[in-house]
Amino acid sequence: MKDTKTTILTATLRGIRPILFDRYAGDNKTKLPVMDKFYVTGSGHLVIPVLNVYSLLAAQNTPSVAKRFYGKQARDVALGVMSFVSIEATGDDPLHAQITDADNNPYTLQDSRIEVLQHVARVKDGVPNPKERPMLPTGWKVNLRFEHQENTLLALPCLQTMVEQGGILGLGTFRPIFGRYSVEWI
Secondary structure, eight states: OOOOEEEEEOOOOEEOOOEOOOOOOOSOOOOGGHHHHHHOTTBEEEEEEEHHHHHHHOTTTTTTTTHHHHHHGHHHHHHHHHHHEEEEEEOOTTEEEEEEEEEEEEEBBTTTTEEEEEEEEGGGGGGEEEEEEEETTTTTEEEEEEEOOOOOOHHHHHHHHHHHHHHHHSSSSSSSOOEEEEEEEE
């Protein structure tokens, strides 16, 4: 059996727009207090789940990078991400990327830079749905490690392009208005 070539890339996703959060409570009836809409570690640091990055790149049920940019190839490209790419956060917890500011200071729930955005979302039939979401300012960043196994569905340069295209769509909620980022390959 032929050895598969594996390439490891590390990237910093640096927020070029503020990022909003609206963590799902587990059912559609539960309303979370605004600060509970963040993802938080046991040590109190704010994080982005790595699963959200997979979703941004390859989800089939939302406007992911694969669906938005790859047309008829979307399904194969998404399958390539899910099958041949391992995404991990750098740091203590590989499943949760710590969010820091430009000076590498981690955000916590007590950070004075957190703002609460209040607006109205319109749902089916134009019914107003008041929303409150916590927001981190432009300049946030997360560090991720991408391990790519050589394959026929997703070439390494395509993965890099997808991560960069993800910056157009953004992370978090209410995207692409919020959560946009630029990529710095390390």
